[in-house]
Amino acid sequence: MNLLNTIRFDTYNELDVTVRTRLRKDSTTAPDFDPSARFALQLLDRLPDICARHGEPAVEFVDKGFAFRSHEPERSSTGIRWIQRTVGYEIRFLLRVMYRAATMRRTDVSPPSSILEGEWPVCSKCLLARRIWQYIGHAIVLAGIGLLIAVLIGTQISTSDHLPVPLGLALFPGWFPCGLVVATLLYQHSANLVLFRPITNHDKVWIRTHPGFADAFESDGTTSEAR
Numbered sequence: 001m002n003l004l005n006t007i008r009f010d011t012y013n014e015l016d017v018t019v020r021t022r023l024r025k026d027s028t029t030a031p032d033f034d035p036s037a038r039f040a041l042q043l044l045d046r047l048p049d050i051c052a053r054h055g056e057p058a059v060e061f062v063d064k065g066f067a068f069r070s071h072e073p074e075r076s077s078t079g080i081r082w083i084q085r086t087v088g089y090e091i092r093f094l095l096r097v098m099y100r101a102a103t104m105r106r107t108d109v110s111p112p113s114s115i116l117e118g119e120w121p122v123c124s125k126c127l128l129a130r131r132i133w134q135y136i137g138h139a140i141v142l143a144g145i146g147l148l149i150a151v152l153i154g155t156q157i158s159t160s161d162h163l164p165v166p167l168g169l170a171l172f173p174g175w176f177p178c179g180l181v182v183a184t185l186l187y188q189h190s191a192n193l194v195l196f197r198p199i200t201n202h203d204k205v206w207i208r209t210h211p212g213f214a215d216a217f218e219s220d221g222t223t224s225e226a227r
């Protein structure tokens with residue numbers, strides 16, 4: 001393996017693999033286009049038939065765009081630093097918004113997302129995990145709807161004017177908003193089939209990969225650059 005193209009993280013047994021990207025042409029024609037503010041990247045390299053996360057044979061290539069958000073641009077020499085919108089990122093973002101709101105400071109609750117599009121190899125483990133997270137998300141959404149229906153029926157047949165306190169708390173703030181936030185995070189987690197390092201360059205992106213994927217990528221002779 002050419003170690004110039006990969007960086008080993010022994011703690012997690014992960015390798016960073018560099019893939020080539022470019023700005024999507026139709027996204028650069030707008031008169032107010034500013035690639036440091038928002039962009040759409042396309043993957044140029046054909047990835048091997050190996051799942052990047054598990055290093056197992058891919059069962060399909062998923063055509064998908066991953067979302068990133070701008071973060072601390074002053075830390076990057078190229079002026080951009082975009083973080084993948086993983087569950088960890090979203091929780092930190094939510095906490096930051098809540099903290100700023102609590103301290104009466106203004107914050108943009110919905111900053112723009114940039115995307116990285118491509119065809120990504122995924123294995124059966126990835127697809128199973130995605131289904132499980134989605135089912136748990138569905139279960140949370142449906143549980144709340146079931147609870148609402150139960151409350152509506154209960155108020156029709158009950159002589160009391162008040163909801164039982166536990167039932168009320170289960171609905172609010174239990175299901176709304178807490179349960180729905182958790183369901184949204186689970187849907188987001190299920191969609192992040194590939195994990196990336198922060199994007200600091202429009203021409204190349206680093207994927208966090210299983211060593212099996214890195215080996216296959218290198219042996220394919222893909223022309224990637226050293227980090």
Ligand SMILES: [Zn+2]
Nearest residue numbers: 051054123126
């Ligand atoms: Zn996989």
